[in-house]
Amino acid sequence: MATRDSLTKNQSKVLERLEAAAGPLSAYALLDRLRDDGFRAPLQVYRALDGLIGAGLVHRLESMNAFVACCGEHDHSHAMTAFAICDACGRVDEFADDDMAHRLSDWIAATGFSAKKAVIEFRGICAGCSDKG
DSSP states (O other): OOOGGGOOHHHHHHHHHHHHOSSOBOHHHHHHHHGGGTOOSHHHHHHHHHHHHHTTSEEEETTTTEEEEOOSOOOOOSSEEEEEEETTTOOEEEEOOHHHHHHHHHHHHHTTOOOSOEEEEEEEOOHHHHHHO
């Protein structure tokens, strides 16, 4: 896993924007926020995101085609992470658990399927937004 010290300038800027964001951001939203930093093309953002994902510092939310900074100090050696995404405020909570990963891996293997990765996303309303309503 890469450290922050080993990130490229573009990766550092993308990560800073994602960490400061109130919710997930698309690559094009990131590009808009990075224009003053010299970003001119989507490819610059996508290259930075690819490196950050590979380093375990950023996750792609498949259902939203958006990205979030990793919000946990956990092991990224397994291929399964779960996310709870609030439809009201955009908050994203991240969950990774070895027991969950092993049980799901065993289930997938029993079907004969060869999975490369899994992203589990729960969509709904977070506790903070539920309390407001």
